[in-house]
Amino acid sequence: MADYNHSKVEKKWQEIWSKTKVFETKEDLNKEKYYCLEMLPYPSGHLHMGHVRNYSIGDVCARFNRMKGKNVLYPMGWDAFGLPAENAAIKNEIHPAKWTKQNISRMKEQLKALGFSYDWSREIATCDPEYYKWTQWLFIKMWEKGLVFRKSANVNWCPSCKTVLANEQALNGMCWRCNSQTEHKDLEQWFIKITAYADELLEGHKHLEGWPEQVLLMQKNWIGKSCGAEIDFSIAGTDKKLKIFTTRPDTIFGVTFMVIAPEHELINETKSQIVNYDKVLEYVLASSRKSNIERSSSKEKTGIRLEGVNAINPATGKEIPIFTADYVLTGYGTGAIMAVPAHDQRDWDFAKKYNVPIIEVIKGDNSDVNNCAYEGEGNLVSSGQFNDIKSTEAFDRIMQWVQEQGFGKQAVNYKLKDWLISRQRYWGTPIPMVYCKDCGIVTVPEKDLPVLLPEDVKFTGEGETPLKASKAFVHVKCPKCGKDAQRETDTMDTFVDSSWYYARYCDVHNNDAIFDSSKLNYWMPVNQYIGGIEHACMHLIYARFWYKFVRDLGIVKYDEPFTNLLTQGMVTLSGSAMSKSKGNIISPDEIIPKYGADTLRLFILFAAPVEKQLDWSSDGIEGCWRFVNRVWRLFDIVNTKSVEVACQKDKDSLLKLMHQTIKKVTCDIEEKLQLNTAISFIMELVNALYVYKYHSNDEGLSLKVYETVILLMAPFTPHLCEELWQKLWHSNSVSIHAWPIFDENMIKESYVEIPVQINGKLKGKITVPIDAQEVEVKNIINTDNKIMLHLEGKQMLKFLYIKNEIVTIVVKNL
RNA sequence: GCUGGGGUGGCGGAACUGGCAUACGCGCACGUUUGAGGGGCGUGUCCUUAACCGGAUGCGGGUUCAAAUCCCGCCCUCAGCACCA
Numbered sequence: 001m002a003d004y005n006h007s008k009v010e011k012k013w014q015e016i017w018s019k020t021k022v023f024e025t026k027e028d029l030n031k032e033k034y035y036c037l038e039m040l041p042y043p044s045g046h047l048h049m050g051h052v053r054n055y056s057i058g059d060v061c062a063r064f065n066r067m068k069g070k071n072v073l074y075p076m077g078w079d080a081f082g083l084p085a086e087n088a089a090i091k092n093e094i095h096p097a098k099w100t101k102q103n104i105s106r107m108k109e110q111l112k113a114l115g116f117s118y119d120w121s122r123e124i125a126t127c128d129p130e131y132y133k134w135t136q137w138l139f140i141k142m143w144e145k146g147l148v149f150r151k152s153a154n155v156n157w158c159p160s161c162k163t164v165l166a167n168e169q170a171l172n173g174m175c176w177r178c179n180s181q182t183e184h185k186d187l188e189q190w191f192i193k194i195t196a197y198a199d200e201l202l203e204g205h206k207h208l209e210g211w212p213e214q215v216l217l218m219q220k221n222w223i224g225k226s227c228g229a230e231i232d233f234s235i236a237g238t239d240k241k242l243k244i245f246t247t248r249p250d251t252i253f254g255v256t257f258m259v260i261a262p263e264h265e266l267i268n269e270t271k272s273q274i275v276n277y278d279k280v281l282e283y284v285l286a287s288s289r290k291s292n293i294e295r296s297s298s299k300e301k302t303g304i305r306l307e308g309v310n311a312i313n314p315a316t317g318k319e320i321p322i323f324t325a326d327y328v329l330t331g332y333g334t335g336a337i338m339a340v341p342a343h344d345q346r347d348w349d350f351a352k353k354y355n356v357p358i359i360e361v362i363k364g365d366n367s368d369v370n371n372c373a374y375e376g377e378g379n380l381v382s383s384g385q386f387n388d389i390k391s392t393e394a395f396d397r398i399m400q401w402v403q404e405q406g407f408g409k410q411a412v413n414y415k416l417k418d419w420l421i422s423r424q425r426y427w428g429t430p431i432p433m434v435y436c437k438d439c440g441i442v443t444v445p446e447k448d449l450p451v452l453l454p455e456d457v458k459f460t461g462e463g464e465t466p467l468k469a470s471k472a473f474v475h476v477k478c479p480k481c482g483k484d485a486q487r488e489t490d491t492m493d494t495f496v497d498s499s500w501y502y503a504r505y506c507d508v509h510n511n512d513a514i515f516d517s518s519k520l521n522y523w524m525p526v527n528q529y530i531g532g533i534e535h536a537c538m539h540l541i542y543a544r545f546w547y548k549f550v551r552d553l554g555i556v557k558y559d560e561p562f563t564n565l566l567t568q569g570m571v572t573l574s575g576s577a578m579s580k581s582k583g584n585i586i587s588p589d590e591i592i593p594k595y596g597a598d599t600l601r602l603f604i605l606f607a608a609p610v611e612k613q614l615d616w617s618s619d620g621i622e623g624c625w626r627f628v629n630r631v632w633r634l635f636d637i638v639n640t641k642s643v644e645v646a647c648q649k650d651k652d653s654l655l656k657l658m659h660q661t662i663k664k665v666t667c668d669i670e671e672k673l674q675l676n677t678a679i680s681f682i683m684e685l686v687n688a689l690y691v692y693k694y695h696s697n698d699e700g701l702s703l704k705v706y707e708t709v710i711l712l713m714a715p716f717t718p719h720l721c722e723e724l725w726q727k728l729w730h731s732n733s734v735s736i737h738a739w740p741i742f743d744e745n746m747i748k749e750s751y752v753e754i755p756v757q758i759n760g761k762l763k764g765k766i767t768v769p770i771d772a773q774e775v776e777v778k779n780i781i782n783t784d785n786k787i788m789l790h791l792e793g794k795q796m797l798k799f800l801y802i803k804n805e806i807v808t809i810v811v812k813n814l
Numbered sequence: 815g816c817u818g819g820g821g822u823g824g825c826g827g828a829a830c831u832g833g834c835a836u837a838c839g840c841g842c843a844c845g846u847u848u849g850a851g852g853g854g855c856g857u858g859u860c861c862u863u864a865a866c867c868g869g870a871u872g873c874g875g876g877u878u879c880a881a882a883u884c885c886c887g888c889c890c891u892c893a894g895c896a897c898c899a
Binding site for chain 1: 815816817818819820825826827828833834837838839840841854855856878879880892893894895896897898899
């Protein structure tokens with residue numbers, strides 16, 4: 001047989017799959033459905049190795065389940081709105097739509113060259129009006145349900161370009177185009193009230209048994225529910241109150257100062273009283289230039305006291321100083337805290353630095369608040385009528401008192417913030433709202449959807465959003481009263497587009513409704529969702545939230561969109577992420593011509609466990625290439641009869657290995673998604689087949705094992721397997737052939753080799769019958785010279801036998 | 815800084831629920847096939863030792879008959895941190 005020509009074979013089968021539409025799916029109530037989904041890519045124009053990894057994993061799941069006889073939905077689409085298209089428009093004077101379309105068609109070619117088994121008839125792009133019509137429709141439904149509101153919020157602003165910048169365009173406080181120092185500016189913007197679902201998003205974790213524990217933990221911390229109290233502190237000499245949130249009301253007698261965020265309105269409200277107002281203002285300006293991460297990651301906390309303004313501790317009646325410091329963030333709680341330096345390390349550090357008294361109110365066994373804060377439990381001291389109470393009981397007792405006194409109440413606080421979705425940009429889903437002088441904010445009626453993006457737009461990167469310049473877009477009649485009105489020019493965050501796409505795949509061509517409930521209920525929820533760990537919090541929380549909203553509209557009956565989640569690791573080159581700016585990119589385009597898609601897929605799945613980081617290796621891919629060819633060459637070996645005579649023992653062990661391999665590979669794919677070890681088991685079977693002596697009298701055993709190898713490999717290297725399957729005189733496609741089954745009886749062993757440890761060290765191995773009794777094992781050990789030598793002259797203290805596992809003996813010298 | 819991961823041979827990695835550390839692959843060495851090279855097929859390969867013994871899963875402790883795995887403290891590294899997607 002000729003050498004394996006991957007280019008020819010891969011092209012051949014890609015054409016056959018496309019022509020026979022073998023991967024297109026319809027609802028079929030007689031078959032069990034399986035919905036396999038990968039996080040849809042942004043059409044940057046180039047498929048990178050991270051994509052290849054993501055989709056190779058998904059394709060194995062899809063192909064495996066198809067062979068298992070399930071009705072598999074495996075779609076692909078494009079998260080096509082977003083910043084890079086607009087940046088390209090500004091830099092290269094190409095329309096974002098054109099740029100995006102070109103990128104999509106290029107990347108689609110690349111996906112096809114990799115042989116992924118997508119149902120391309122269901123392809124979507126979030127920038128298509130047929131898609132974003134329904135994004136707008138959902139937005140209006142949210143507005144109708146009271147989940148959309150407007151509020152002032154901060155943006156990055158370039159004073160020279162006079163435009164709003166994304167965080168990425170304002171790295172290190174510099175504008176990406178003109179390098180000016182960026183500023184912050186407040187704008188009235190659109191928000192979605194995701195916090196209304198905070199509790200349910202948290203509770204829903206109970207039903208997500210198929211999700212990695214770490215993702216649930218990250219989400220839990222992101223939602224950040226904490227039960228505590230809101231307490232009002234009076235401002236001395238005024239009737240003003242400073243409201244704070246705390247989880248430790250039990251330490252209220254130890255509050256010796258207050259800290260407010262630099263954006264807190266109290267600064268402006270008490271401006272006339274602040275003696276050092278100039279300096280305070282300077283500090284506020286300086287922190288406004290920092291990002292939240294910079295603000296919280298500096299090792300040493302900075303701050304400044306508002307001199308002349310004091311608060312009153314409602315528990316003690318004492319006046320205490322107020323500081324502003326940028327480690328207190330405006331978006332969390334009330335943007336103000338009560339500081340208890342004796343029992344919070346950050347407050348302790350701050351108190352030491354600014355010379356504020358530290359008052360101990362909880363005495364623990366080893367507490368020493370002169371050295372560091374004591375954050376543990378203990379008994380209350382210096383706390384008036386609450387002295388000697390255990391701190392664990394103090395929360396409730398003090399809260400009761402606080403409420404009776406009327407200066408606070410119990411409160412629940414979340415770290416999760418409401419979702420700011422406004423973007424002052426062109427390339428996104430237009431927010432379907434109209435401002436009318438008389439009617440106020442009016443939604444665009446359903447019959448007028450979608451609100452289309454205008455074409456007559458220039459991209460300069462300067463000034464307000466390009467949409468404002470389109471007169472035809474901005475000037476409309478009010479849908480309610482018909483008078484002249486203005487259209488909203490903000491577009492939506494692209495996370496909105498990607499929060500519901502998985503549902504649209506179920507009924508992608510529906511023009512009359514967002515989707516048909518029966519189709520949605522047939523396919524949803526997604527059985528296996530696959531994507532990067534970087535989406536653990538934002539995308540995966542937004543998508544869960546959105547789905548719960550669709551459920552509340554009565555369209556779908558499930559609570560959670562994704563039953564099982566797999567978060568794959570990054571692909572790196574010598575330890576660091578591949579990126580254009582570093583110039584360390586390895587593209588699938590340079591690998592496929594040399595080794596073929598099958599080898600690339602095999603390598604990327606074999607080189608590391610799917611959820612861990614994978615470092616690209618050019619030697620490693622060479623090894624997979626060899627393996628692919630080794631399987632190819634087996635065809636001739638298996639089909640050539642030799643004159644040697646079969647040995648029954650060899651035949652038995654090969655057959656046993658085949659059944660064991662089917663079991664292990666099936667389990668690794670189906671239950672553990674441990675694809676690297678699945679591949680290694682197939683390699684072992686192939687190695688055994690090479691070592692096996694071929695003979696005329698093996699009654700087709702080697703052929704049978706070879707066929708099994710091909711079936712087991714089909715999800716990984718589908719082109720190679722289709723070709724070999726055809727060469728073995730099969731007329732059907734291996735892609736839809738039944739997955740091999742194993743016989744448990746063929747796997748059973750009658751003997752097992754177990755280790756013998758003496759004082760915790762391995763001293764020998766013995767072979768015992770399966771499930772042997774202790775007496776039997778002792779007898780076997782007594783006949784083992786090597787082990788007996790170690791026991792000679794020793795006193796046996798303990799003999800421990802764990803069935804089929806290990807013998808461990810503890811001895812001491814006589 | 816906060817939150818969540820990870821650290822095992824020369825390298826990528828394997829190891830069920832605490833039970834034989836290093837499966838499989840790469841690299842390397844040797845043998846074999848070949849006119850030669852490449853390629854193929856096969857054998858060996860944690861360290862130390864002639865061998866026995868002994869030692870090794872980031873570092874330091876602990877629990878246990880037994881620890882890569884559990885507990886405590888530390889170091890290094892990766893990801894996310896709300897306008898990149």
